[in-house]
Amino acid sequence: MVFNKNDVDYSLYLVTDSSMLPEGKSLYSQVKAGLENGVTLVQLREKDIETKDFIREAVEIQKLCREFNVPLIINDRIDVALAIGADGVHVGQDDMPIPMVRKLVGPDMIIGWSVGFRHEVETLAQWGPGMVDYIGVGTIFSTLTKKNPKKAPMGPQGAIDVLNALEDNKADWCRTVGIGGLHPVNIERVLYQCVSSNGKRALDGISLVSDIMAAPDAGAATKNLRCLLDNRSYKFVNLGLKCETVLSQTYKEVVNQVTSNRPLVQHMTNKVHQNFGANVTLAVGSSPIMSEVKEEVHELAQIPHSALLLNTGSVAPLDVLREAITAYNKEKRPIVFDPVGYSATETRKLLNDTLLSHGQFTCIKGNTSEILSLAKLTKEKMKGVDAFTGQIDNEMIAQATRVVAYTYKTIAVCTGEYDFIADGTFGGRYYLSSGPGLSAKDIPCVTIHNGSIPIMGEITASGCSLGSTIACCVGGVAPESNLFDAVVTAVVLYKTAGKLASTRCQGNGSFNVQLLDALYQLFHENSPEKWSTSLERLS
Numbered sequence: 404m405v406f407n408k409n410d411v412d413y414s415l416y417l418v419t420d421s422s423m424l425p426e427g428k429s430l431y432s433q434v435k436a437g438l439e440n441g442v443t444l445v446q447l448r449e450k451d452i453e454t455k456d457f458i459r460e461a462v463e464i465q466k467l468c469r470e471f472n473v474p475l476i477i478n479d480r481i482d483v484a485l486a487i488g489a490d491g492v493h494v495g496q497d498d499m500p501i502p503m504v505r506k507l508v509g510p511d512m513i514i515g516w517s518v519g520f521r522h523e524v525e526t527l528a529q530w531g532p533g534m535v536d537y538i539g540v541g542t543i544f545s546t547l548t549k550k551n552p553k554k555a556p557m558g559p560q561g562a563i564d565v566l567n568a569l570e571d572n573k574a575d576w577c578r579t580v581g582i583g584g585l586h587p588v589n590i591e592r593v594l595y596q597c598v599s600s601n602g603k604r605a606l607d608g609i610s611l612v613s614d615i616m617a618a619p620d621a622g623a624a625t626k627n628l629r630c631l632l633d634n635r636s637y638k639f640v641n642l643g644l645k646c647e648t649v650l651s652q653t654y655k656e657v658v659n660q661v662t663s664n665r666p667l668v669q670h671m672t673n674k675v676h677q678n679f680g681a682n683v684t685l686a687v688g689s690s691p692i693m694s695e696v697k698e699e700v701h702e703l704a705q706i707p708h709s710a711l712l713l714n715t716g717s718v719a720p721l722d723v724l725r726e727a728i729t730a731y732n733k734e735k736r737p738i739v740f741d742p743v744g745y746s747a748t749e750t751r752k753l754l755n756d757t758l759l760s761h762g763q764f765t766c767i768k769g770n771t772s773e774i775l776s777l778a779k780l781t782k783e784k785m786k787g788v789d790a791f792t793g794q795i796d797n798e799m800i801a802q803a804t805r806v807v808a809y810t811y812k813t814i815a816v817c818t819g820e821y822d823f824i825a826d827g828t829f830g831g832r833y834y835l836s837s838g839p840g841l842s843a844k845d846i847p848c849v850t851i852h853n854g855s856i857p858i859m860g861e862i863t864a865s866g867c868s869l870g871s872t873i874a875c876c877v878g879g880v881a882p883e884s885n886l887f888d889a890v891v892t893a894v895v896l897y898k899t900a901g902k903l904a905s906t907r908c909q910g911n912g913s914f915n916v917q918l919l920d921a922l923y924q925l926f927h928e929n930s931p932e933k934w935s936t937s938l939e940r941l942s
C-alpha cells in the first residue's frame with residue numbers, strides 16, 4: 404500500500420471498459436491519457452475476460468497508475484485484487500457480502516460498494532468505519548454501460564436521499580462518487596444539485612466510463628471534465644445570480660429591460676391557460692408562442708431572450724417536455740416550472756418528479772398545495788389543482804418555499820394571500836465533498852402582501868398566468884442581471900394588478916378582463932413607486 408486511505412482524491416474516477424475503445428486506441432493508452440490530464444482514481448472493470456488476461460492487464464495498468472500516484476481499484480474480482488496487490492476492490496449489492504470482502508482483503512485495502520438506497524447506507528453505517536470506504540451512488544441517470552440495469556435511475560433527488568442517509572447515520576468516513584449516465588452536459592448540474600439537506604455534504608466526485616474510454620482524444624476529454632469539476636460554478640442561465648434588497652428602482656429597471664428586450668416566451672402549458680397566458684404575456688411587453696412541438700424547441704431556445712414556461716396542468720407528451728428542458732438548459736435560457744396538481748395523483752407526481760430530475764429550473768412556482776407537497780411537508784393528496792385548505796400558518800409556508808428552493812437549487816414561489824419567494828440558487832456555486840454549509844432555513848426568503856384578494860384565487864389559471872409573468876421577467880432581463888429581482892418584480896407587479904383589478908371589477912368574469920388591463924397599465928406606466936404591494940424580508 405502506497406496510499407493513505409483518507410487522502411484518496413475521488414473527484415474524477417475513471418472506470419474502464421475495453422469494449423468501447425475507438426479505433427487505434429488501447430485500454431492502456433486511454434487510461435494513460437486520462438491520468439495525464441486529471442483522472443484521480445482508476446477502476447479496472449472487465450466483464451468478459453479470462454482470468455489470465457485480466458491479471459496481465461491489471462499488472463500493466465497498476466504500473467501505470469503508480470507512475471501517477473493514483474490508486475487502482477479492481478471491480479468484482481477480489482482474487483485478482485489480492486493477487487496483484489491492488490489498492491482497492493469495488494463490489495456491487497449482489498456480489499460477496501462486504502464483511503467477507505473485508506476479511507479477505509485486510510484493513511488497508513479500499514473497499515467500494517454500489518449503493519442506491521437509504522437502507523443500504525444504514526447497513527454500512529452499522530458496520531462502522533472499518534468496512535466500506537466509499538460508495539458509488541447510483542444509478543443517477545440511465546446508461547448504456549449497464550446492460551441489464553436492476554435499478555430505475557434515481558436522479559439527483561435519489562442521490563440527495565443517499566447523502567442525507569449518510570448524514571443521518573453519521574457515516575462521515577464514507578466518501579461518495581456519483582455514477583450512471585453522467586456526461587459533460589449534466590455533470591455541473593448534478594454536482595450543483597446533489598447536496599445533503601443540512602448543507603454539510605456534497606458528492607466527493609463523479610465516476611464515468613464512456614466519456615474517456617470511447618473518446619477519440621481521451622486527453623482532451625479528460626481535461627474538459629477536469630475543468631467542469633474545478634469550475635465550482637454552474638451558470639444555468641446566462642445571468643448573474645445574487646440576492647439583494649429589492650426596491651422600486653429595481654422593479655423599474657426590470658420592467659425597462661423587459662420592455663427593451665421583448666422576450667419570446669414559449670409556453671408548454673395547460674389548455675385552460677393557453678389563451679389567457681398569451682394575453683398576459685402580451686400585456687407585460689413580451690411575445691408568446693404556444694408550442695408543444697419537439698422539433699422546434701432547440702430553435703426557439705436559441706432566440707435571444709427566450710424563456711420557457713413549463714406548466715404540467717394538462718400535459719404535452721413526456722418526451723416533448725424533456726426535449727424542451729434539454730434545449731433551454733443547453734442554451735442556458737431560463738425555465739419557469741409550474742407543477743400544477745403535483746400531488747393530485749400518483750401519475751402526476753411521477754411525471755413532475757421525472758421532469759424535476761431531468762433538468763435545472765430557474766424558478767419553480769406553485770400554490771400552497773403544490774409547494775407543501777413538493778417540500779414533503781404534507782402527505783395529503785391535492786384535490787385536483789386546488790390550493791391547500793387545511794391548517795397552515797405563514798411560517799410553515801415560508802419553510803416549504805425554502806425547502807423547495809433549496810432542494811431544487813432554484814427560486815421557489817408559493818402563491819396565496821401572501822406570496823413567498825425563496826432563493827436557493829447559491830449564485831450557481833457548487834462544492835465537492837463539503838457542501839455550502841447552509842441549510843434550507845438559512846436561505847433568503849421574502850414575502851409579499853397586498854391585503855386579502857380572494858377573487859384572485861377564484862378564477863382559473865391565475866396562478867398559471869403569474870408563471871407567464873415570471874417567465875417574461877426572467878427572460879427579459881439583460882445578461883448579468885439579478886434573477887431573484889426579476890422574479891420578485893413579476894410577483895409584485897402581478898399582485899398589484901390583482902389588487903387594482905379587484906377594485907374595478909364587478910365579479911369573477913370582469914375580474915379577468917380587469918386583470919389584463921391592470922397588468923398592461925402598470926407595466927407600461929412603469930411607476931413602481933406608486934405600487935401598493937409591500938415586501939418583507941424574512942429572517
Ligand SMILES: Nc1ncnc2c1ncn2[C@@H]1O[C@H](COP(=O)(O)OP(=O)(O)OP(=O)(O)O)[C@@H](O)[C@H]1O
Pocket residue numbers: 743769770771788789790818819820821822854855856857858859860861862863864865866867868869897898901
Ligand atoms: N386570498 C388571496 N389574496 C391575495 N392574493 C391571492 C389570494 N389567493 C390567490 N392570490 C393570488 O392569486 C394568484 C394565484 O394564486 P393561487 O394560489 O390561487 O394559484 P393557483 O392555484 O396555482 O392558480 P391556478 O392553478 O388556478 O392557475 C397569485 O398571484 C396569488 O398571489
Ligand SMILES: Cc1ncsc1CCO
Pocket residue numbers: 673675676716717743788863864867
Ligand atoms: C383547472 C385545471 N386543470 C388542469 S390545469 C387547470 C388550470 C388551473 O390550474
Ligand SMILES: [Mg+2]
Pocket residue numbers: 770789790860861862863864865866
Ligand atoms: Mg387557484
